[in-house]
Amino acid sequence: MLYKHAFSCYTTHGLQYRGPGENGAVTLIRTFIAIAVDDRLRDTLAAVQHELRAVGTGVAWVCPAGMHLTLKFLGDVEEARVPEIAAALTPVAAAVAPFTATLAGMGVFPTPQRPRVLWAGITAGAEALVALAAGVDAALTALGFPPEPRPFSPHLTLGRLQAPGDTAPLLARLEAYRDTIFGETPITALTLYRSDLSPRGAAYTALARAPLGTAPC
Numbered sequence: 001m002l003y004k005h006a007f008s009c010y011t012t013h014g015l016q017y018r019g020p021g022e023n024g025a026v027t028l029i030r031t032f033i034a035i036a037v038d039d040r041l042r043d044t045l046a047a048v049q050h051e052l053r054a055v056g057t058g059v060a061w062v063c064p065a066g067m068h069l070t071l072k073f074l075g076d077v078e079e080a081r082v083p084e085i086a087a088a089l090t091p092v093a094a095a096v097a098p099f100t101a102t103l104a105g106m107g108v109f110p111t112p113q114r115p116r117v118l119w120a121g122i123t124a125g126a127e128a129l130v131a132l133a134a135g136v137d138a139a140l141t142a143l144g145f146p147p148e149p150r151p152f153s154p155h156l157t158l159g160r161l162q163a164p165g166d167t168a169p170l171l172a173r174l175e176a177y178r179d180t181i182f183g184e185t186p187i188t189a190l191t192l193y194r195s196d197l198s199p200r201g202a203a204y205t206a207l208a209r210a211p212l213g214t215a216p217c
Contacts (some may be wrong), residue, residue: 001199004177008104019100020111023137023149026079026080026081027078027079027084028076028077028078028079028193029076029077029079029096029135029196030074030075030076030077030195030196031074031075031077031082031085031192031193031195031207032070032072032073032074032152032192032193032195033070033071033072033073033074033089033136033190033191033192033193033195034068034069034070034071034190035068035069035071035129035187035188035189035190035191036068037067037068037069037156037185038183038184038185038186040068040161040183041103041118041182041183041184041185041188042064043064044178044182044183045064045067045103045120045156045158046064047063047183048106048120048158048177049062049064049158049159049181050175051120051173052158052170052173055169055170055172055173056060056118056159056167056169056170056173057165057170058070058161058163058164058165059118059159059160059161059162059170060159060160060161060162061109061158062157062158062159066158066204067156067158068191069122069130069137069154069155069156069185070157071129071132071137071152072133072136072137072140072145072148073134074140074145077216081143082192082207082208083144083208084119084143085143085208086139086191086207086208086210087141088139088140088143089136089139089190089192089208089210090210091139091215092135092136092139092164092190093132093136093189093190093210093211093212093213094210094211094212094213094214094215095135095212095213095215096128096131096132096135096212096213097213098186098187098212098213099125099128099186099187099188099212100124100125100184100187101122101124101125101126101129101154101184101185101187102122102123102124102125102179102181102183102184102185103120103122103123103156103181103182104120104122104123104151104179104182104183105120105121105123105175105178105179106118106119106121106125106158106177106178106180107119107121107174108157108171108174109155111117111118112171115161115167115170115171116160116161117159117160117161118157118158118159118161118170118174119155119156119157120155120156120160120182121154121155122154122155122156123181124184125129125154125187127153128187129152129187130151130152130154132187132190133148133152133154134152135188137152141193146217151217163193169189184199187212189209189210189211189212190209190210190211190212191208191209191210192206192207192208192210192212193205193206193207194206194207
C-alpha cells in the first residue's frame with residue numbers, strides 16, 4: 001500500500017534530496033525504513049529532551065514529531081524504485097505478528113568517552129525488532145542494497161552531539177535515567193520514508209506502509 005504523509009521538523013540525519021538533472025537524469029531521493037512511534041511516547045521523550053537541554057550543550061535534538069525506530073538507511077535511491085522496495089517490505093512485515101516495544105533507559109554511542117549519539121533503549125520487544133530488522137536487511141540486500149555491516153542495536157535516537165565539550169553533566173543525567181521506563185509503543189507496520197533537507201531541517205514523507213501480521217494462516 002502506497003501512501004503519502006509529510007511532516008517537517010529539525011532533525012539530525014543531514015539527509016538531502018536531489019532533483020532531476022539535465023537531459024532527463026533520474027531523480028534520486030534519500031530514503032530509510034523505520035517504525036513510527038506512539039504519540040504519547042513521543043510526548044514523554046520530548047519532556048526528557050527538555051530537561052536534558054539544561055545540561056547538554058552542543059546537542060542537535062531530534063524533533064519529537066520525527067522520532068522513529070530506524071531499521072535500515074538506504075541512502076540515495078531512484079524514485080522509480082519505490083514500488084519495488086515497498087513490494088519487498090510487504091512479505092517481511094506480513095510474516096511478523098504485531099507486538100509492543102518498551103522504551104527504557106538511556107545511553108550513548110559509540111562510548112561514554114566519545115559520545116556522539118544519545119539514545120533511549122528498548123527492553124521488551126528488542127528481540128522481535130532485531131529479527132524484523134534482519135528480515136528487512138535480507139529483503140533489501142536481495143534488491144542490491146548493501147547489507148548492514150554491524151549487528152542491529154534497537155534504540156531510538158534523541159540527539160547527536162555536534163561539537164566537543166564538557167559532556168560530564170549530560171552523561172551524569174543520562175545515568176539517572178538508566179532504569180527509567182518511558183513507555184510502550186505498538187509495532188504494527190514498516191514504513192518507507194523519504195527525507196528532504198531544507199533550511200529548517202529535514203522534511204519526512206512516508207512513501208509506503210507495510211502492515212505487520214497480514215500473512216494468511
